[in-house]
Amino acid sequence: MTEFFWLIPFAPALSTFILVVFGRRLPKRYVSFQACSAIFISFIISVISFIGLLGTNPESIPIVKTLFSWIRAGTFGADFSLQLDPLSAIMCLVVTGVGFLIHVYSVGYMADDRSYTRYFTLLNLFAFAMLILVMASNMVLMFVGWEGVGLCSYLLIGFWFEKHSAANAGKKAFIVNRIGDAGFILGLLFMFITVGSVEFRSINEAIGGGLLNQGMATLIALLLFLGATGKSAQIPLYVWLPDAMEGPTPVSALIHAATMVTAGVYMVSRMNLLFTLSGTASQVVAIVGALTAIYAATMALTQNDIKRVLAYSTISQIGYMFIGCGVGAYAAGMFHLYTHAFFKSLLFLAAGSVMHALSGELDIRKMGGLRKYLPLTYPTFLIGAIAIAGVPFFSGFFSKDAILTMAFANGQYFVWALGLMGAVLTAFYMFRLIFLTFYGEERLDQHAKEHLHESPRVMTVPLVILAFFSIVAGYVGLPLVLGKKLDLFGRFLEPVIKPAGEGHLSLGTEWLLILVSVAVALCGIFIAYAFYLQKPQAPHTLVRRFPWLYRLLYNKYYVDEIYNAVFVNPMIRSSEIVYKNFDLKVIDGTLNGSASAANWSGKVLSYLQTGFIKDYALIFLVGIVIVIGFLLF
């Protein structure tokens, strides 16, 4: 049943091709039908391959399909080859499954957009690139997908490029990602130099055979992790993601919440042997993840833009995934990636539905009391918020708890404490969002209120499906307390990710940890309740008490300003200096000089051309006399 797995990326690719070539002439209905069915076909093949993979002997994993030999240069070689193993199967399911729902949702959301065809072309192209990224069997092809999704992200953030801020946000995302990509390329090169191959299988064999020493492993791992911080919006390269919210909301859900930004986590998990080999690199991953988790959460506290709160929340949640990877619990990190894909895309789509209802309003200060107007959006948003907050029996609880427990079990108490604090903040800001949006008094504009309506069914049905998965998706990876057998997710991943063996906790401790994280989640929700429903004045009092703290958070720690002052502006200024002094004077001067020299000599020589026949004849005669004279004497 796994014979056709390599077809998964090609349905969206074919659809993209058709839309690029004939898109202008196709009717809207057909465009959306084709785009959605392309990704649905991918989804069906993914499901079939997944089922096939369940029945495959672990010895024959990964299943590799080489389509053609791509690069051959000396000892360097890379094939266009795709692989199917548990890791890529899960990613394929997430990308195509969530992707399909978001495609369907977009049909409603983008219905009135002028560039409808362009939107679906890019969405299909993104799906193709993302599937190449997760299915590539070597680092070079993975990098192609990695860049492909970056390109689609750029194009979709700047989708409404007439808007200056959107065009700028796209540029920012692209440039910041480029910094990370430089790390990825360097890591790839060092990997090739030491191991002599870029195939994941050969790399894993080489690591198993001890070909990589500690120092080299640390170097490569850190360089690759730099790439991951760019793509997955971690400190220090997270700055592009909040701005990326300029794109259409379904894009934020698909690319900037569910799939592309988690590519870094996927890559680190794919390279888990390398990261396990280097304790230093793993520690860096864990610390960066933990710091990002809490840092982004604090910034989410004060934002008033509904999508930006969700963007910071995404950064923070990806931080959790990296905590999982850093403490060696790659399966837990991947598990969080998988549950997060459902509830975060649900939250984004629900936020999009709110915006749709309010004619594009983003500011939560101008919402409130929407509960009764949006009978489907409200409960689904609530389910997403509960799931992300870590309330028991919802998917987010299982995955976040798995990460924090593993962090504690591995003795990373600092990371664990940061994660726990982040969890309080997560619960708090999510419910702040709920209370400000759906409860309390109505603060709507008159204009927005007149058009207030629940979204069409093509948008609400995906919401309901995602809400369903936000609840049940966690049950494939029950906590270890309930028995190792019930962690189906981790066991499925075992062929790729060796289970983190060390650090056994007693039953009592584990239960205690679970209790703590439950208490923490409920505590956050309760504080939000007290602040925004019981005493709406409380936040203002707090702001007056600590105005500097509020300003610091509201302005996002001034990081954008610092980056501008330290990196961007000096770069612009020095380019200006070089432009004025070197470009204008030296390069342009040389060119203009040689041009005018040619011009001048042409002018001088043109005096020879008098235009009078006699002069020519005279020269002719003189020439003949000279030639004859020369011949005779």
Add this chain to the structure above:
Amino acid sequence: MIPSSYFFILSVVLFVLGIIAFFIKRDLLTQFMSVEIMLNAANLAFISLAKATGSLDGQIIVFFIITVAAAEAVIGLAIILLIFRQKKSIRTEDINLMKG
């Protein structure tokens, strides 16, 4: 029997006259005629040489030159006519389109 050197001298004289006429005259028609004179000076040289050496080659070449000169005269006159229609003059100092 006139020595062939006389013919050669006549030919050179004709040729030099042609050159001088070409350079001192200022209208195209006369210049054209002087070109014809130079051509015929060359013809004369060919024929005298053919006679002196007793070979026919020079005479054959002269036939060719006369044929070509006829064609050349036609085209040259046509060009001069067209120039006159355009410029209302065939004075060479009025014709300097090729000036750089």
